[in-house]
Amino acid sequence: MTDSRLLQPAQWHGENWQQLAKRLQDDLLPHALLFRGQTGVGKRDFAVAFAQYVLCQSPVDRHxxxxxxxxxxxxxxxxPDFLLIEPEERGKQIKVDQVRKMIEFTEKTPQQGGFRAVVLCPAESMNISSANALLKCLEEPGRDTLLMLVSQQVSGLLPTIRSRCQQVLFSRPDYAQALDWLSSRISNSEQADTLLQLAAGEPMTALRYDQEDFLEQRDTMKSSLAGLTRGKVTPAEVALDWLSFDITVVLEWLSLWLQEMVRYRATEDPECLMTQDMAKMFRYVADRAGEKRLLEYYAWLLEQRSLTLSQVNLSRQLLLETVMNRWLALTV
Ligand SMILES: [Zn+2]
Structure with missing residues (x-):
């Protein structure tokens, strides 16, 4: 898998870029870097862009x-001297065969005579055999090889991997910066704000939502929830309907809606129910549940969201059913 275009680092990562480019220029770049920071802020694109820069034969102004x-x-x-390693399907593991392919790659002579660059993302999705295979490569990398591991959760990496890489921290942009970036990249810029809120301010996540038609998914979720609340469908049926959805996104939508409901209950102001096409249902559920139960459910959703990011073999069907059962429990 490769990116068939030249990428640029996001403007909020300009300082990281300048520092690494300077180290490359001074021949002080280590052979393994670990890019760390939260999801959806552009670490992967940065790594690919930097690999392309390292391979470029006549860079201009450090680009x-x-x-x-x-x-x-x-x-x-x-x-031929660039390799991008990602899970074959999003949310799946990086297999040991993929890491072996990388090792073979680093053992060959660079074909264009310069560096060889590898980006491995997300590093925490390696299983233990992949991680052990990588470790060997980190101990004896080929000459002129630059390995860039990208991770949103370095605690999920072997300590021996962490200690062999130099870590670079990536920060998130502020909301206005992210909105500006997103608006210029999506088909319907009026939706940028909505998408960015849903993505908890993570611009790359919001862009993915746009590309993957998440607003349609939202409509399905809305009608399912309405059916569930009216007793027309069961939690198990809804779980099955939603099985193809990205579970993280499902939890994000629900958390956002719960926030509205909590605010409404705390202030008694119906204006807080900003998702207008669902306001009536939310009001009904919020009134039955009361503030305490809403807050408990909200906290539970956030907890599940962070758990799904770290669990590779998660039973999504089971989790979705629990999500639905807990939603239903709000109304009794
Ligand atoms: Zn070039």
Whole structure:
């Protein structure tokens, strides 16, 4: 899997870029870097952009030139000295075969005569055999090899992997910066604010929501919840209907709606129910549940969201059923 275009670092990561580019220039770049920070802020794109920059034969102002042979190969997604390793399906593990392929790659002579660059993302999705295989590579990397591991959860990595990499922390943009970035990239810029809120201010996550038609998914969720609340469908049926959805996104939508309901109950102000097409249902559920139970459910959803990010073999069906049962329990 490769990116068939030249990427640029997000503007809020300019300082990280300048520091790494300077170290490259001074020949002080370590052979393994660990990019860490929260999800959806652009770490992966940064790593790919930096790999492309490292491979560029005539950089301009510390950026890829876009003209040389290497840049052209990167734009075509066919650079022989660049390797991007990601799970074959989102949320799945990085397999040991993929890491072995990477080791073979680092043992070959660079074909364009410069560096070899590898981006592995997300690093915490390696299973134990993959991680052990990687460790060997970190101990004896080939010459002129740059390994970039990207992780949103470094606690999920072997300490021996962490200690062999130099860590670089990536911060998140402020909301206005993220909104500005997002608005220029999505098909319907009026939706940018909604999407960014749903993505908890993570611009890359919001962009993915736009690309994957999450607003349609939201409509399905809305009618399911209405059916569930009226007793027309069971929690198990809804869980089955939602099984193809990204579980993290489901939990994000629900948390956002719960926030509205909590605010409404605390203030008794119906204006707090901003999701207008669901306001009536939310009001009904919030009135039956009361503030304490709403808050408990909200806290539980947030907890589940962070758990899903760390659990690889999660039973989504079971979790979704629990989500629905707890929703129903609000109304009794
Ligand atoms: Zn170039």
């Amino acid at each position: 890829s030139c876009g003209q040389c042979r290497s840049c052209q190969l990167n734009m075509a997604g066919t650079h």
